[in-house]
Amino acid sequence: MPxxxxxxxxxxxxxxxHALMLALVSPxxxxxxxxxxxxxxxxxxxxxxxxGFTLENYRRVFTEDIYWRSFxxxxxxxxxxxxxxxxxxxxxxxxxxxxxxGWSILILALVVLPFWTSVLVxxxxxxxxxxxxxxxxxxxxxxxxxxEPLALVHNTFGTVVATVHIxxxxxxxxxxxxxxxxxxxxxxxxxxxxxxxxxxxxxxFLPLSMPGVLAGCTMVFVLCLGFYITPELLGGGRTVMxxxxxxxxxxxxxxxxxxxxxxxxxxxxxLAIFFVVSRFISLDRVLGQK
Amino acid sequence: xxxxxNVGFGCALLxxxxxxxxxxxxAEQITFVSQGGAYQQAQTxxxxxxxxxxxxITINQDSIPDAWPAIKTQVGSGKPIWDVVDTPTxxxxxxxxxxxxxxxxxxxxxxxxxxxxxxxxxYSVSYEFYSSVLAYSQKTFPKDAPNSWADFWDVKKFPGRRxxxxxxxxxxxxxxxxxxxxxxxxxxxxxxxxxxxxxxxRPHITVWWxxxxxxxxxxxxxxxxxxxxxxxxxxxxxxxxxxxxFTYNQGILQSTSLCILKGxxxxxxxxxxxxxxxxxxxxxxxxxxxxxxPGNPKAFETNVIKPERAAQLPSEPSNAAKQALMSxxxxxxxxxxxxxxxxxxxxxx
Numbered sequence: 001m002p003x004x005x006x007x008x009x010x011x012x013x014x015x016x017x018h019a020l021m022l023a024l025v026s027p028x029x030x031x032x033x034x035x036x037x038x039x040x041x042x043x044x045x046x047x048x049x050x051x052g053f054t055l056e057n058y059r060r061v062f063t064e065d066i067y068w069r070s071f072x073x074x075x076x077x078x079x080x081x082x083x084x085x086x087x088x089x090x091x092x093x094x095x096x097x098x099x100x101x102g103w104s105i106l107i108l109a110l111v112v113l114p115f116w117t118s119v120l121v122x123x124x125x126x127x128x129x130x131x132x133x134x135x136x137x138x139x140x141x142x143x144x145x146x147x148e149p150l151a152l153v154h155n156t157f158g159t160v161v162a163t164v165h166i167x168x169x170x171x172x173x174x175x176x177x178x179x180x181x182x183x184x185x186x187x188x189x190x191x192x193x194x195x196x197x198x199x200x201x202x203x204x205f206l207p208l209s210m211p212g213v214l215a216g217c218t219m220v221f222v223l224c225l226g227f228y229i230t231p232e233l234l235g236g237g238r239t240v241m242x243x244x245x246x247x248x249x250x251x252x253x254x255x256x257x258x259x260x261x262x263x264x265x266x267x268x269x270x271l272a273i274f275f276v277v278s279r280f281i282s283l284d285r286v287l288g289q290k
Numbered sequence: 291x292x293x294x295x296n297v298g299f300g301c302a303l304l305x306x307x308x309x310x311x312x313x314x315x316x317a318e319q320i321t322f323v324s325q326g327g328a329y330q331q332a333q334t335x336x337x338x339x340x341x342x343x344x345x346x347i348t349i350n351q352d353s354i355p356d357a358w359p360a361i362k363t364q365v366g367s368g369k370p371i372w373d374v375v376d377t378p379t380x381x382x383x384x385x386x387x388x389x390x391x392x393x394x395x396x397x398x399x400x401x402x403x404x405x406x407x408x409x410x411x412x413y414s415v416s417y418e419f420y421s422s423v424l425a426y427s428q429k430t431f432p433k434d435a436p437n438s439w440a441d442f443w444d445v446k447k448f449p450g451r452r453x454x455x456x457x458x459x460x461x462x463x464x465x466x467x468x469x470x471x472x473x474x475x476x477x478x479x480x481x482x483x484x485x486x487x488x489x490x491x492r493p494h495i496t497v498w499w500x501x502x503x504x505x506x507x508x509x510x511x512x513x514x515x516x517x518x519x520x521x522x523x524x525x526x527x528x529x530x531x532x533x534x535x536f537t538y539n540q541g542i543l544q545s546t547s548l549c550i551l552k553g554x555x556x557x558x559x560x561x562x563x564x565x566x567x568x569x570x571x572x573x574x575x576x577x578x579x580x581x582x583x584p585g586n587p588k589a590f591e592t593n594v595i596k597p598e599r600a601a602q603l604p605s606e607p608s609n610a611a612k613q614a615l616m617s618x619x620x621x622x623x624x625x626x627x628x629x630x631x632x633x634x635x636x637x638x639x
Binding site (some may be wrong): 066237 | 356359451456496497498499500504511512513634635637638
């Protein structure tokens, strides 16, 4: 936007242009208003209003044990999933970044491929792999490695495995986008100054890829906080994440207010995380731009 | 006249105008809501179509897996578009207490009035029965299968992996029966004793299932060796060839009931329909199409259900005698609701 202190003869023209722009984006704004702002507003309203204004729902969320436990478990699982996804995703992104173009397209295509299968199907696929009579247990028994089937699913372990699988692309893609922007010359410069490949990696490449790490971790962590189907199917009923608390409150206890309060607390936590992260890096630069 | 099937919950949102359109011109009509799937298909053939024909009315159908939130919203809006709902009996009772259901005038429902008192409430009539039974793998237990909840709790005599429903309904009853309470002496439930008994079995429960489909899959895949499951789910899996079986002994007999939304648009027709829907002959038709028992026990006296078929049904009198009849009145009482809430913290310990 031009900043001028002298009177601008085209100011009127500019105002008209702004009005026109606003008119052009108004359909999009209406969609956002109807599909996002209104429902979220209604949700927030429901959490504080039940025959009059009340903070009872929030009092419960912050004082009752089960809510604390559920939030704690959700954050623990999200943290574990994020770390594992980072450890698995970083080498993949690094590989995609260092091989010739054709290969990197193939690698990225493989990373994105699972998006074409629904989360539900992938959860069931993990069930088929991990359960007592599943592929992995059968195979290990066939090899005589184990005599009793391992408990790989219907617990936190199974939940984490499947969640990592589903969220991995959200780690790889921002990492790859960031790595693409690191000039290859820097690595060569490091090498020409006598640094070993590992030293160049740790002193040059890794620090420069940090915005991608932060962006990928934020994406995975935040998405994991709201996971529902995967822990529901693979958690065996004990892995009660926050989203399940919301659905239980509606389905079992008919408490829309309590469910709304939990949802609002989760939403605020996510927004807070985004706010903190955006102080360090510009998220849209990493996520939106190639 | 026939029934018309409207698709899904969308109708509820679009309103009566859009959905009722199919019935334009009919003198009398109602909108009937059930849970969908094979069950709603079976009742359409067995009960809804014949009732519509006999009464000369049009029955518009809608379906929703869990009607409660929609009932609350519809009646809350002051202009419900549904008339009759087929929903777990507890919803009818709780709805009645919260002013969401019409009180039924049983003088206009003679078929319902003739049913045992335990099978109805001021707001509802039992429509069909299912049972939460002890199911087991015949591969793991080729002989000497577990036959009571005490056996289910006996991990030494019956080693194996177990699953229970992630819900207090029937689970607390099973725990009390495992602890020696007689099926007909369960209510009011001794909640403390039930949770104490559940603590005992908790380490041996591999899965706390949340949907009927999940329970069927657990049994089918051999993921668990025994579990609590709904009889219809177990027999469906057995029909597909899985080596599984179940016992009605100490099963917990549960029902869905018919009730009418407060301020229903077609109240008079709805009452007429309820009476027709629990007619013994229509009721006897239901188990010919699906593994659920008729809500009206008189159905077993109509000779429509063959003896060998009757023996498989949860509400057949001699089967019913082996089971506990769930008290929805207790579950919708303050003590019952407190027990439901306690379940949530039990699960997260």
